[in-house]
Amino acid sequence: MNYQKILSKVMNHQVIIIHRHSKPDFDAIGSQVGWKEILVENFPNKAVYVVGDQNRFDVDKDMQEVPDALYENALVFILDVAVKHMVSDERYKLAKDVIVIDHHKNDCDIDEASIVVSDSSYSACAELITDMALELNLKINQRAASFLYAGLVTDTGRFQWMHQPERVFLVASILTGLGAKTTELYDFLYVDTLENKQLKTFFQNRFVYEDGVAYLKNDKDVFEKFNIDVFSVSRGMVNLAAGIEEIKIWLNFTYDAEKDIILGEFRSRGIKIVDIAKKYGGGGHEQACGASLKSWAEVDNVISDYKALLKENK
Numbered sequence: 001m002n003y004q005k006i007l008s009k010v011m012n013h014q015v016i017i018i019h020r021h022s023k024p025d026f027d028a029i030g031s032q033v034g035w036k037e038i039l040v041e042n043f044p045n046k047a048v049y050v051v052g053d054q055n056r057f058d059v060d061k062d063m064q065e066v067p068d069a070l071y072e073n074a075l076v077f078i079l080d081v082a083v084k085h086m087v088s089d090e091r092y093k094l095a096k097d098v099i100v101i102d103h104h105k106n107d108c109d110i111d112e113a114s115i116v117v118s119d120s121s122y123s124a125c126a127e128l129i130t131d132m133a134l135e136l137n138l139k140i141n142q143r144a145a146s147f148l149y150a151g152l153v154t155d156t157g158r159f160q161w162m163h164q165p166e167r168v169f170l171v172a173s174i175l176t177g178l179g180a181k182t183t184e185l186y187d188f189l190y191v192d193t194l195e196n197k198q199l200k201t202f203f204q205n206r207f208v209y210e211d212g213v214a215y216l217k218n219d220k221d222v223f224e225k226f227n228i229d230v231f232s233v234s235r236g237m238v239n240l241a242a243g244i245e246e247i248k249i250w251l252n253f254t255y256d257a258e259k260d261i262i263l264g265e266f267r268s269r270g271i272k273i274v275d276i277a278k279k280y281g282g283g284g285h286e287q288a289c290g291a292s293l294k295s296w297a298e299v300d301n302v303i304s305d306y307k308a309l310l311k312e313n314k
């Protein structure tokens with residue numbers, strides 16, 4: 001395994017900066033902050049930083065401002081992503097050395113990387129990071145355990161979607177044994193405000209159900225109507241159409257005014273759907289993926305493609 005090589009690179013650098021994908025989910029933040037905690041715990045003399053865009057998953061406001069000059073001699077880790085256009089803060093290009101650790105199916109296109117660990121048998125990047133830390137006999141403190149556990153829980157949909165359940169539960173057992181704060185996490189994730197619950201009801205009722213495919217189009221008017229961010233609609237609402245017997249594929253399309261693109265989030269039960277995401281320049285997991293689309297006409301093409309895919313699979 002490459003883990004020993006990774007450890008030697010850590011040993012040989014004084015400054016370590018950890019990146020991950022933009023619009024972070026809890027696996028991205030959990031892996032990033034968890035890995036930082038592990039490095040700080042085991043190598044207290046090193047300067048370790050975490051950078052990137054912030055949202056509610058940066059629960060303790062860990063993200064830091066790092067001057068460009070710091071990159072010159074730095075080792076950069078890029079976690080939970082292997083494609084350059086999705087990395088938050090492109091200054092990783094200034095670094096002396098780059099290591100990519102990911103669990104998605106995409107091929108890595110980050111040319112600066114000297115080591116790429118890309119293993120889609122891991123259900124969460126946090127699972128991979130934990131496995132690596134254990135293999136390297138690194139101490140995982142309670143804060144690291146809590147963040148890594150958060151990544152594990154969210155990327156598996158609370159232990160529903162797992163590539164290797166035995167390993168997932170083993171890692172979960174180890175992390176809870178190390179004091180991961182589970183109740184705090186579940187309250188953060190699953191206790192909702194009344195306003196939010198009502199908002200979800202609104203979105204749920206707007207899904208269109210056709211030929212085994214559910215889809216929802218969220219255009220500008222949604223953001224005029226509600227005080228809600230793009231991510232909360234795009235990622236936050238897609239699974240409102242999950243768990244319906246007749247629906248095997250569910251899609252959520254959300255207009256991102258800042259970038260003037262439409263974010264597509266695609267999910268399925270029992271059908272591999274990532275190839276269509278890739279066809280439109282996106283990617284992700286076999287049954288949970290996405291793509292950025294240029295127009296509502298293109299959105300309709302995606303919907304037609306998924307309907308056709310479902311027919312083929314019947």
Ligand SMILES: [Mn+2]
Nearest residue numbers: 027080125155
């Ligand atoms: Mn992940």
